[in-house]
Amino acid sequence: MFSFAIDYYLMVVISAIGVLQIAASIGKLHALLLVRFPLVSRAVGIILAIAGPVLFFATDERNINDYEGGLDGNYQGMFFILGTITALALTIAATSFVNRSMDHPTQIESGIESLKRTNYTRGLANNIRFLRKHWRTWRTWTRPYFFG
Amino acid sequence: MANVADMDETVFLWLNGFVGRAPAFDAFIEVVVSDYLVPVTLALTLLGLWFAGDTASRRRYQFGVIAAVLALALANGTIEILNNFVFRDRPFVDHEVSLLFYEPTDSSFPANAAALAFGVSTAVSIFNRSVGSVLLVISILYAFSRVYAGVHYPLDVIAGGLIGVVAAVTTHALVKLVRPYLDIVLKAGRVFLLA
Structure with missing residues (x-):
């Protein structure tokens, strides 16, 4: 279960960073952009948002019951929140430096x-x-x- | 009542009978039906909506996202309670099924996955029609995949979807009612530049 949870967590982190870039470029929140040009940031965001699930599903079998190594609903929710917080923290740290x-x-x-x-x-x-x-x-x- | 159940099983067997005819489509459904792709897509859309939007619409979006999260919780809670009173075996228990998913052990009726997907997509549709419409299409595809893959009967996902829609409408009204209190929470979030 542990490696499955790590894979899921990484998928959420990668995709959430991408989604934050897309949202920041739409909302004109320039301080949250990793690249100064909004359209480039949006493109990077789309690539990251797609890359997360592609890496997750391409690397292993994912339709697994929770008692056979998959994640039940509670763990999914928990790792999703952890992944989102990580993505937000990484975005804030990186963009605070880039846009100093x-x-x-x-x-x-x-x-x-x-x-x-x-x-x-x-x-x-x-x-x-x-x-x-x-x-x-x-x-x-x-x-x-x-x-x- | 027996007629409805018979028809439900007939539609299920007809749909599931297509499995194996187009391997590429089956592979696509195996990804869509997963517990991870659609739920994560819906949840990340809520994250995006929280930060997106212009100055005028951002506040409306944030109240909408709160309503969607509450709809998710309400739909899930309703299903948990219903499962104590209603139990329907999964299709693969009573029929020869081509299964594209693992064998879940909980009740088939009502479909929790459909309830959560329709709860979120309906809640989003209320405050952003264009994004909501895309999410509704994804939810319909998700519900279809659950039947096609042999995990649910059609009535399971229809009932689940209805529970999700009702949950979304209820939480939308609830959020309107407690908006002044939520405003205090959002103002606290504004101090940390997160709302």
Whole structure:
């Protein structure tokens, strides 16, 4: 089961990185693009999204019952979430380096939209700095933000 | 009732009778029917929709993705409960079947795989028709493959599909109802640039 789970996990990681590239290029989230040109990133994304399942199915027999080495629904869900988190972390790490010159002041309310102008680590640092600065006055600032 | 079951078995045997006539098509179905390809495709589409979309539509997409994930859970939970009361043997237990899949031991009726696929694709169709339509076609192909491969009777996948559709419509209404609370969660995600 272990090698089957690793293969499944790798398929999810590879495909999820591809899907993130496609989504970032469609959503114009330039800070999440591995290549600066959106169309090239989209093409890379499509290749990765297809490569994951192709590698998974081409390398071994995959129609196996869970008690004979396959994965049951719970393990599938667990490894899917792990794979997606890994893909997201790898994408954020790689794109923060590739797009390190992207630096634009952002607002905490912008959320994911900030990634159109600034790279992830800078945007996150900016938001955390903002929260720390306003932590003492959380009643006056945080409440309207979350509950306003 | 017996007539419906007879017709169900007749349609199943007719469809499964085509297995072996076109090896290339059988090989294609063996990949489609797998527990991994369609579920992963549907789930990755939800991941993509979370990040895709323009400024105006992104928020709607994210609420839709939450509704789709809840639909998945609701459809799965419904099937789990139904399986305690209804058990139907798999087609290969009672018939001479050309099987393109392993032999599952759980109830054939209703089809869990069809419920999950139709739950997600219907939920997506509600907020994005074009992507939803593609997912619905994939779900229909998935349901067909389950019957063709000898794992389910047609009625199993129809019932599963209906459960998925009802789950998606229900969770869509539920998400609308609790939207202010979900908004708080999304605002927290916005701090980490993930929503």
